[in-house]
Amino acid sequence: MKKTLLICLMGLLCLPISTLNAQSKVVESPPGTDLVYQPGIPGQEGESSSARRDGTEAYFTLRTEIYSSSAISSLLHWELRELELDTRYDYSFLQQDTLQSSPGTFFSGTQGKQVSESRIPMGESIGRFHLWDGQHVLLENIWIQAGDSLAVLWDQTTSKLMLSGPDADKIRLQVHLQELDMTAKANLNPAMILSDVKRILDSPEKQEEYNRISEQYRTGWTRKMLWLDSEEERINRASQLLKLSGTEGSLLSELKRYRNEIDTDLYAWLHAYWTGKLRKEAMEFIGIARPQSRDWAELLLRYGMQSEDISVANDWKVAPSEWTESVYLENKLLEKVSPVSFFYLSATLPESLRDQVDALYLIREYRNHTQSDSLFSAVLDRMHTPWVEDYLQNIYDSNIAGREILNYPLLDSDGSEVFPHSWKGKLVFLDFWLSGCGSCLKFAKNNFLPLIQSYAAHPEILFVTISGDSDAERWRKSLESGLYTADSSLDLFSGGISHPLLKQYQIQAFPTQLLLDKEGKILRTGDFPSTLDGWSQLIDSYLASPKSVSTSHPITP
Structure with a gap:
């Protein structure tokens, strides 16, 4: 079974950093053998395993038995997340895969079932685990430790889930707590x-x-x-x-x-x-x-x-x-x-927690600061947690003014791909919006559509709208309404906030704007005017300037 190890950095996309051979096999135990007492369970003491990020080695061992009345049972999928910084923007170290099952045998007591066993490498001592069967969630937000072993028995005909194995009790406890919470x-x-x-x-x-x-x-x-x-x-x-x-x-x-x-x-x-x-x-x-x-x-x-x-x-x-x-x-x-500042409060926290809290503040709030580049630098200078520092540095480097925009394709109304690099040669006003968004309608009515009309004859500016809708048909109906876009704007469909371009620039709230220069590089990502006159003055300053970045306006990475 092939498994891709992914790391989600900068909230932009899952970058494949290595491909591992997951050690999956069908275990054929002697009849009557109970997994709890079976010696030498993979993932426990004495087993060799993959390298962790601290130099040691460990696995989480997952065994599954699936019973289905149909000839072909659906496949189970799992996901393991470690080093989570911000779940909203998907900043985490991610592994995910589909379990490849084999038919059980008479002598193993698993005849009529689909059986699998996977050894999932863990880089940290604890991680968040999810397991699902199609749309049916079996385990969600379950914390597992390196070295754990769990057997999952899933009856697809009755939708009954049973847990066994050396570490089943700690999983049952978490399921119990989830039920109490609900x-x-x-x-x-x-x-x-x-x-x-x-x-x-x-x-x-x-x-x-x-x-x-x-x-x-x-x-x-x-x-x-x-x-x-x-x-x-x-x-x-x-x-x-x-x-x-x-x-x-x-x-x-x-x-x-x-x-x-x-x-x-x-x-x-x-x-x-x-x-x-x-x-x-x-x-x-x-x-x-x-x-x-x-x-x-x-x-x-x-x-x-x-x-x-x-x-x-x-x-x-x-x-x-x-x-x-x-x-x-x-x-x-x-x-x-109260009169106390955020960073004064976070300074009283333990070092690693402080670094995570400060990083979360930057990720969520940097667009609202006029001098966010200075803020980033100040926080990075006092950062002592390497993995958090790496996340922040990547966010900073990818959003800073002067960086070229990602060249990931979007779709126009005809379904054709449009690449951001095709916009080079013009000042580009990007407006990210969502169907049914009241703030988007307000921004379009008061600022965006009047700006398009005002600069309709200007050859050096391009207005581009990018919808965050996941439903293409809904997007097209919104275009027809004329409330969000204009005939002269380039209107594109992303397919949702999981698109790499939206992830890269943390576009999860709408409307959001970006400005690009004629070389396709970022001019500004935030701290924009709130009035039509303010927007006009900002655009005029960039159109009038021969340089990519105007020094008369603060640049917000």
Whole structure:
């Protein structure tokens, strides 16, 4: 079985760095042999394995048995992610493959099943594992350790999944915690943030229906919509979410019950992962609530993570990305509602965690800074975590002004490929948009379409629109509407945010703009004007300048 080892750098694409022969085989054990007690299981002590990034060697061993009533069973696919920095932009070290099964045999007790065994090389001590059968997810967001072995028995006829093997218990625990999390969310009443509940309950009939539902409400049995039209109600909701993410929450209490039954390192990792995941959700809610008063700062400080919880990162090369993101979001919120800066807050963190949090800030926020090149340099200068530094350096190098744009093809309305290098010779205004996006419509109406009309006769500028839609038919209907584009613009289809060009420049929010010079090199990626006059002045300055980069305007990589 051939397996491609991929590394996702710069959020641009998965670059193949090596091709390995995955050691896959069909295991034919003596009848009645239980995998738990079978000696010499690959991936455990005594087995040779692939080189890890720290110089040692280890594997994760996965055995599968698939039962299907059809003559041909579908194939299982797996994915392993390590060194995750930002899951939004897919910054991670990725391996993925399809399991190649062989028919089971009478003597191995697997007749009528498809059997496989794969040894998956691991470069780190822990990684995030996914396993699926077509559209059917079997295991998701499961943390495995180097040296683990797991047997998966999958009955496609009944959709039943069974786990066995030396390390099945730690996987079952994680599945159990996921079920608890889903149950807790199902029991949490949905909430809507609005300025005045009367805008919703605007008739006696609606008010009467809501009163009836409220009277019949029973915790854990029925649900009701909560209207959060006051700051006090929003703070109470945030407090509830933060409590669930702490020791008062049922999920972490349940995890604590197993503290002495699983590996110490795995327990610490799972505790950080679930704490981060739950706190991240709480921080996202607080961000939506648009906090302004110091009451929010007091709330965040009251439910802040304890120093002993954070100190575990002192011994880690990498922390769970959910934990990192929760700290990033919390520091951003504290910066907003208190006089303390983001980087002052992150400076108090353990070194490796600080580097990940600072890197996440740069990845998410650099477009909003007028001097982001200086910011990048300052953070890189104090960076002490090599793998994080490599990610940031690649992002910086690929987005800095003067770099040539990636020459990956896009499709025009006829389905023909259009390459960015074909735009050379003109100043290029790139507008990334999405069908149904209200902000895209607003930008097109107030800025983009008037600019196209204003520069229609100018021979040195080209307006290019790139849709982030994944549905080509929807894109074509949007083009026909004339609300996003004009007859004189070059309108292209990307197929979605997974396109290398959108990944390269972290295009996940719409609308987003880029400016290219006549040589196809980046002029600007952010810090653009908000008015039509501002855009006109910016474009005129580049058209009037004989150089690729105008020194009269700050360049934002």
